[in-house]
Amino acid sequence: MNNPSAPRYAVGIDLGTTHCVMSYADLVNLENDEFSQHVIAIPQLSAPGTVENYQQLPSFIYQAHPAELAEGSVALPWTNKPLHLVGEIARNLGSKTPIRLVSSAKSWLCHSGIDCKEPILPTESPEEVERISPFQATVAYLDHLKNAWQHLHPDSPLEQQDIVITVPASFDPAARELTVEAAKAVGLGHTILLEEPQAALYSWIEKNHLNWRKQVHLGDIILVVDIGGGTTDLSLIAVTQQDGNLEFNRVAIGDHILLGGDNMDLALAYTVKIKLEAEDKSLQPWQFQALTHACRDAKEKLLNNSNVDTMPLVIASRGSSLIGGTLRTELTRDEVNKTLVDGFFPEIPASARPVYRARTGLRTAGLPYAQDAGITRHLAAFLAKQQHAAGELEGIKLPENSTFIHPTAVLFNGGVLKADTFERRIMSVLNAWLQEEHAPPARQLSGTDLDLAVARGATYYGFVRKGKGVRIKGGAAASYYVGIESAMPAVPGIPPEIQALCIAPFGMEEGTQQELPNEEFGLVIGEPVRFRFFASTTRREDKVGTRLNRWSRDELSELAELEVTLSTEGRRVGEVVPVHLCVAVTEIGTLELQAVSQKDNARWKIEFEVRSGE
Amino acid sequence: MNSLETLINDYPVDLTLRPATFDLWHVCLAGTVAVLMGIVILLLSALLISRSRNKKKMAAALQQYSRPEHIQPVEPVVKIVEKIVEVERIVQAPVPEPVILKESTPDAALQVLSLLQKEARFIDFIKEDITAYNDADIGVAARVVHEGCNKAINEHFSLAPVRTEQEGSRITLAADFNAGEVRLTGNIVGAAPFTGTLVHKGWQVTDIRLPKLTQGYNPNIVATAELEL
Numbered sequence: 001m002n003n004p005s006a007p008r009y010a011v012g013i014d015l016g017t018t019h020c021v022m023s024y025a026d027l028v029n030l031e032n033d034e035f036s037q038h039v040i041a042i043p044q045l046s047a048p049g050t051v052e053n054y055q056q057l058p059s060f061i062y063q064a065h066p067a068e069l070a071e072g073s074v075a076l077p078w079t080n081k082p083l084h085l086v087g088e089i090a091r092n093l094g095s096k097t098p099i100r101l102v103s104s105a106k107s108w109l110c111h112s113g114i115d116c117k118e119p120i121l122p123t124e125s126p127e128e129v130e131r132i133s134p135f136q137a138t139v140a141y142l143d144h145l146k147n148a149w150q151h152l153h154p155d156s157p158l159e160q161q162d163i164v165i166t167v168p169a170s171f172d173p174a175a176r177e178l179t180v181e182a183a184k185a186v187g188l189g190h191t192i193l194l195e196e197p198q199a200a201l202y203s204w205i206e207k208n209h210l211n212w213r214k215q216v217h218l219g220d221i222i223l224v225v226d227i228g229g230g231t232t233d234l235s236l237i238a239v240t241q242q243d244g245n246l247e248f249n250r251v252a253i254g255d256h257i258l259l260g261g262d263n264m265d266l267a268l269a270y271t272v273k274i275k276l277e278a279e280d281k282s283l284q285p286w287q288f289q290a291l292t293h294a295c296r297d298a299k300e301k302l303l304n305n306s307n308v309d310t311m312p313l314v315i316a317s318r319g320s321s322l323i324g325g326t327l328r329t330e331l332t333r334d335e336v337n338k339t340l341v342d343g344f345f346p347e348i349p350a351s352a353r354p355v356y357r358a359r360t361g362l363r364t365a366g367l368p369y370a371q372d373a374g375i376t377r378h379l380a381a382f383l384a385k386q387q388h389a390a391g392e393l394e395g396i397k398l399p400e401n402s403t404f405i406h407p408t409a410v411l412f413n414g415g416v417l418k419a420d421t422f423e424r425r426i427m428s429v430l431n432a433w434l435q436e437e438h439a440p441p442a443r444q445l446s447g448t449d450l451d452l453a454v455a456r457g458a459t460y461y462g463f464v465r466k467g468k469g470v471r472i473k474g475g476a477a478a479s480y481y482v483g484i485e486s487a488m489p490a491v492p493g494i495p496p497e498i499q500a501l502c503i504a505p506f507g508m509e510e511g512t513q514q515e516l517p518n519e520e521f522g523l524v525i526g527e528p529v530r531f532r533f534f535a536s537t538t539r540r541e542d543k544v545g546t547r548l549n550r551w552s553r554d555e556l557s558e559l560a561e562l563e564v565t566l567s568t569e570g571r572r573v574g575e576v577v578p579v580h581l582c583v584a585v586t587e588i589g590t591l592e593l594q595a596v597s598q599k600d601n602a603r604w605k606i607e608f609e610v611r612s613g614e
Numbered sequence: 615m616n617s618l619e620t621l622i623n624d625y626p627v628d629l630t631l632r633p634a635t636f637d638l639w640h641v642c643l644a645g646t647v648a649v650l651m652g653i654v655i656l657l658l659s660a661l662l663i664s665r666s667r668n669k670k671k672m673a674a675a676l677q678q679y680s681r682p683e684h685i686q687p688v689e690p691v692v693k694i695v696e697k698i699v700e701v702e703r704i705v706q707a708p709v710p711e712p713v714i715l716k717e718s719t720p721d722a723a724l725q726v727l728s729l730l731q732k733e734a735r736f737i738d739f740i741k742e743d744i745t746a747y748n749d750a751d752i753g754v755a756a757r758v759v760h761e762g763c764n765k766a767i768n769e770h771f772s773l774a775p776v777r778t779e780q781e782g783s784r785i786t787l788a789a790d791f792n793a794g795e796v797r798l799t800g801n802i803v804g805a806a807p808f809t810g811t812l813v814h815k816g817w818q819v820t821d822i823r824l825p826k827l828t829q830g831y832n833p834n835i836v837a838t839a840e841l842e843l
Contacts (some may be wrong), residue, residue: 047732049831050725053823072830316758318840322738323747323755 007162009153010037010462013145014166014199014455015138015179017106018229018262019056019415021455022145025463027162035206035469037459039452042148044087048073054088055452057144061102061137062090063122063130078147084132084140095289099125104230105137107367110168110175110256138182146186159187162465164458168233169195169477170256172535172559173591174608180590192465193589197224197235198250198472199457200413200448205470206460207447213246215445216409219397221251221390222445223407225379225426226454227414232257232375234382236405237472238390248472250507252389252405253537254382259370261296261416264340267373268295268331271339272313276329287327290315298331299340303419309333337421345425346374350404350433353381376429380404383433385538385554399437406439415451475507476585479539481548481556483532484519500534500556502546503583504591513584514544515596520580523566523595526573531562531606544583564595564606579604724833725824729770731837734762738837770823776816785812 008028014021025037041053048069062085064074074089076082085093094101102121109116119131132140149158167179176193183191194202201224205212216222220239226232234254240247269292273283283291291313298311310332317325354372372378383404390405391398398406410427417423423444431441449456464471481500501519508514523529534556542548548556566577579595582603586592593606730736739759744752767773776795779785787796789806795816798808827833 043826046825049828050825051828052825070830070832073828075828075830077826312754312757314754314757314761316735316755320738321742322735322758323742323744323751326751326754326758328754328757 007160008156009161010459010466011149011158011161011163012166012199012455012458012460012462013142013163014196014452014458015106015141016059016228016454017104017231017260018059019451020059020141020145021056021452022149023452023455023459024149024161025459027463027466035209035460035463037206037456039455040148040152042087042145043077043151044144044148045074045076045085045089046087047089047092051076052088057087057141057148058091059103059106059137059141060090060094061086061105061121061132061140062093062097063100063102063125063132064093065100076147078151083143084137086140086144095293096286098122098289100129102132102137104367105134105141107230107258108134109138109178110171111367113368116178135178135182138179139185142182142188143186146188159189162462163188163191164194164461165191166194166196166199166454166458168231168256169197169235169250169253170233171195171477173480174560176590177608180588191588192461194458194461195235195250195253195474195477196454197226197233197253197413198237198474199454199461200224200226201237201248201411201457201472202460202464203448203453203457204411204445206456209469216246218246220408221405222248222409222411223383223430223442224411224413225417226412227375227416227422228260229262229415230258230260232259232370232378234379236386236389236407238393240393246470248470249390249393250472250474251393252382252386253477254378255537257370257375257378258367259344259373259375259378261414263369263373264344264416265292265296265299267339267343268292268299268336271335272329272331276327281327286318287315295331299336300419302331302333302336303340303421341421341425344373345376345422345429347425347429347432348374348376348380350380350384350436352377354378376426379426379430380433383407388538389540391540399439402437402439404433404437406434406437407442408440409445410442411445411448413448413450413453418450473507473509474589475509476504476591477506478535478537479506479542480504480583480591481534481536482562482581483534484547497549498532500548500551502539502542502544502548503581503593504585505542505544506537506540508583508585510585510589511587513582513592515580515582516545517580517598518545520578520598521595522576523564523579525566525571525575525577526568528563528565531564533559533562533608535559560608562593562606562608564604566595566604581606721827721833722824724836725827726770728833728836729766729825730763733766733769734759736763770825771819772821773817774820776818777812779812779815781812781815783812784809 008026009024010027011022011024014023020042022040022042023037024040025035039055041055042057043051043053044057046052046054064085072080074082074085090101094103099122105121108114108121114120114134116134117136119133119136121132121134121137122129125131146158163183165179165183167176171179179193180191183189201222208215216239218239218241222237222239224233224235224237226234232254233256235250236252238249238251240249269288272291272295273288276283294313294315298313302308302311310330313329313331315327316322317327319325352374354370354374354377356371370378387398387403387405407430410430412423412426427442427444434441460469463469479502481502483498484501485498501516503516504514536542536551536556538555539551571577578598580598582594582596584592584594595604595606597603727737731738735755735758739755742755777785786807786809787798791806791808795818798810799813800810802808
């Protein structure tokens, strides 16, 4: 290579809720449009003293007790004493000692109720267990991946490569910012973000690079259904035309739904537990853990093999006597169909909506898990909410009287969907809805690896950014608003009315910025000023500067507040400075807000508030 | 001069003539001859002696040249000389090559045991006295062992059949077949090609992915004791 600092590889990192995957491709042979990529087998401890290579790094951290592990038994190829136990070993040790297991850090990043830099994980553990923040956990996963890369490519430092990290499409601006910050914390300063459903589609394009143009057509609306271990992510991508070339447009994203494969394994385990208790066999907590694992394997075998109707489940005793103490039961096809297929993918009309019930009692701080497990109900709500998502795009016409947007193609992603029964069920439910509205059935796009597609697509995005291949137009994932108190006489007991000022429209392109010179605020030097912050995934017509006086609860969702403190440098504390806002969607895919002084053009960064509200 | 001329003229030379008289003239002649001979002998012997001395000197000088410190002091050259000597020694004393039997490393064996115990409770199962249990109970435990062994083996070894033909089919082996891969049994007579029935397709490991071990790891502990607090 002539220039040692020019990136040699495009590296894609899938920073998943339950697994991380890292993939790379050589950028040197770009000229002949050859794109060959590899998924890295990540060295990690699998048990004390043993290091194995797996394509997936489980996103778990185990906070070991000082006396728990023998000296020198946690060495990795690159260090004798890692700061945190990450990966397979964490998951294995944590399955027996859950009070020391840090999991789902990623879901906490997008949880507006807490400060992601506060040490809160593991949440339900005794005082003496050292806790870390969701942010630190993310840093630990990235650090492990970076070291693994460095170990395998000692001549190509990771920070000098083109790095793309994927995030859920439903990640809010603060969570995206935290992800970039975590990458910076391990020295990866030039990281680009990409939404996971887009990455899945990129992976599909890459896999079908010779004939994808034959499989999608102008006017197609592709529904991407990504069901991972812990979350479900929905996106709509429309196929449009520009100068005679087909183009992809990400037109809608769904809400952050904390519902995934882990819920399914748990649901099955409870079903079996009830069955065992009916036979007067009670389960110890460790037996329930083992049962959950056994259910996962049995589920996949039952769903992928139509000849098998029952799968035996055995829970081995913990002692060295294997034969006497082993518990045996069965999982039947009926149970799987009833619990999983009908429980998570019920056949419902297009008008069905997820059920929300009032939470009972006091909840300790926990993740806002989805209350309704019916993924098809969440899908119905999403499609109805996004009915007009592709309204203004040329070539896409929704029939009159339709009650939801009509996808014409579906791309699946996520390990859960390896059981193709689920895919078939989603397709049949969706096509029933479409038939109801006299629309042609949607077809399924296939050919991606459900576990690795996101990382592979992220790598392909690095290639696309070199001007090769085909690009998906994304931009801002939602329209963003700040709340402004309207000027009105104070009325006791009634809070002043709030107006929402649009500061960034949906789809605002990466690398652009907008100023709002007409909206003037008076900010007090030295005092923190807060703004309420809203996002909308449905209001597409709002422009920068649009003020909303009222809105329905479905339209705008409130995010964590924004905060800015004007530095006192060269100014008097207490002085009021007139400022206006400047909003940029950066090249790396984050939202950046600034307050610009109207007097001397000084600029202050407005931070996404991470402290918890009341 | 004149007297000599007159002598020659007076006495024509006749070589056959023998001196008839022995005068002082002859005595002088004989004396001169004797002196000349002495000088010649002396010179010749001096020449011989000096020759032989020179030879000794040259030999000494040559010997000095051939001493190692006068050769350019480059180590590899010296080594090569030594090596050649060794090779010559081996050639001079040909010994039959010793049979080397490979010693398997216990670490890898212990590791596989540990993997089978971890995934399949293998040692627990083998060490248990199964005579007291009925077949149904043993069957339940066997599921744990089978499933776990399957997982452990698939995860750490890639296995492929040695012969891809259907078991029970007739196959023919050419003369250059690998006896390490296919074992002939039964009626082994005659010369290749050999035709017979494939009884077992064989297994070969095509890839092995054993976990790497840290320094502090004690491979003799194939299963740790477990203490729940």
